Amino acid sequence: MNILEACRHREIFAPWFRKPETYRAWFAFLAAMFGLPMDEEQLELYRKHTGRSEAPTEPQREAWMVIGRRGGKSFHMALIAVYLAAFFDYREYLAPGERATVLVIATDRRQARVILRYVRAMLDNIGALKDMVDRDTADSFDLNNLTTIEVGTASFRSTRGYTYAAVLCDELAFWRTDDAAEPDYAILDAIRPGMASIPTSMLLCASSPHARRGALWDAFKRYWGKDGQPLVWKAATREMNPTIPQSVVDRALERDQASAMAEYGAEFRADIEDFVNIEVVQACVSSKVFERPPVSNIRYRAFVDPSGGSNDSMTLAIGHNEKDRSILDCVRERKPPFSPESVVAEFADTLKRYRISEVEGDRYAGEWPREQFRKKGIAYKLSEKPRSDLYRDLLPMLNSGTADLLDSDRLVNQIVGLERRVSRGGKESIDHAPGGHDDLANAVAGVLNATVKPRNVVISEPLRI
Incomplete structure (x- = not known):
């Protein structure tokens, strides 16, 4: 069962999509991410938000999402994490005693709790998935297929030593730690070796944009609009989540246009520079x-x-x-x-x-x-x-x-x-x-x-x- 079929299945993810028409852009992104066939509407959305002409025909190993605030990033991070952990079998790539980990990295503890609640709700309320849970801790779930879903905060030290089936990085443009001056690069460098032993492993990085620096900006500059490169999807808040009132965006624009264009318009800020290198x-x-x-x-x-x-x-x-x-x-x-x-x-x-x-x-x-x-x-x-x-x-x-x-x-x-x-x-x-x-x-x-x-x-x- 592919991820779009799972989203439509009434006994799996369908209860989370009560108004499917408001998730059209997300369904188009999921089709692109997993190399699924697209209808005409999805293909049009794909071209608009990627700047590309050719739709991918196989799952992406690496994808970047530049999406406005309240666009639905955290929920879909949790959805993808549960799907990759529960619907795939990675045991052929594991040594005895080894587990495959689907890791979701959040900006801080508060954001980690938000994602964790989404993951827990899916595992608790979907009967087939609930039966797969062997162990439930404060920040992780061990499934009976030797896969673990773990939610943590940004730290390049705590991300070492795992075998990753997937790593999903939430709001990485706002990662701030005392571990490194450039925590996004440091953490990505720390996790990539852990993805090497599973050939189907996925890296998905999503964030509303901030300054024109860091890993998100670098990926956007290098890959946006280029076929055959890691997928970059860019969309404003209401393009991904039309339930957000336009009045909310308008008031934010009146208060601070530069900030609102980044938070809701998904535009990188031109008014912010590094202080010193x-x-x-x-x-x-x-x-x-x-x-x-x-x-x-x-x-x-x-x-x-x-x-x-x-x-x-x-x-x-x-x-x-x-x-x-x-x-x-x-x-x-x-x-x-x-x-x-x-x-x-x-x-x-x-x-x-x-x-x-x-x-x-x-x-x-x-x-x-x-x-x-x-x-x-x-x-x-x-x-x-x-x-x-x-x-x-x-x-x-x-x-x-x-x-x-x-x-x-x-x-x-x-x-x-x-x-x-x-x-x-x-x-x-x-x-x-x-x-x-x-x-x-x-x-x-x-x-x-x-x-x-x-x-x-x-x-x-x-x-x-």
Whole structure:
């Protein structure tokens, strides 16, 4: 039974397609993905959304979907995962004790739970599939055909060591991890060897688009509109899911056209650029120097990025100036959950080791950090520069190599993950990408800015006639 037949079968997937007319574009995509015959309507949709002329006649080993938000990506990821796991037999490719895995990778735990609920609903409510489940855990299902469906979050470390029948990557344009500066490439590189031993294995990557970089953008540039290459399907939200009201899209366009065209129009954003490339940042890192101890004749400065302890990390950076170089000496990061008062006490002890009696920080945390640091004998000075300006002024230090960073992959990844954005009014801002973090980068940018010696300005006397 092919996947379209399974979608029409009332005892299999048909209950999830109560209004089949609203899934026409998805049925056309599934036909293309699995090399199934297409009717005239499906062929027209295929040509529109792939830019190609010739429909595939066999299943795709690799496919990319650039689809607007709320287009139905997560549900169809779950559907394809269940179909590939339950309707295929991979045992001839497995060694004794080995299992084939159909892995769905989500952006974060919340998105993973959404996909997991879809998978569980199908396995629980389809009688023939329910009988196949040998073991049901918090994030995986072992089927009796030696195949496992597993749903996880983006990490290149946790994706190694599997034999993959299929890997389905959801919203990979928004993967943000502390594992790597380019998590999409790192994770894809980690999973490809695991797909090599099953010749029918599939890789399906789907996401609403973001900036013009990363694996999704690269695949779109290389494969869109080209017959015989990995399939690339591009469609706006309402083209894949016409149940989304046009008024929702219109309101989003009124608020922020560039963002809405990416989220609902499936257009890559032209108003976002990388802040700095990884080679520039790595050139500023002192290899295997993780912390520099205090030296008696050096004047140190410090910058703190406060946090309430529930969502963001609280970070501290200490540095000094040597001639024209800004040296990073010490960084501290405490990830949530934590007690803000205890972290302030810990940071105050570190500051005193470096003979620092004043720390600089941003003004957005309110009065509490000033009060808490005062209790520990440390004055808290509000930064004159907003976060975006700190990053802007950090860039020349990185480009010129006058910044000397500690050996921290997490710090490097946060700096590389920053984005430049230009608003409709022409104002530029620099911040972390959606779903990313920059707490450590912010503290480091703050302290390196503070260590820069102001240039002496010589004002000449007015010419007397």
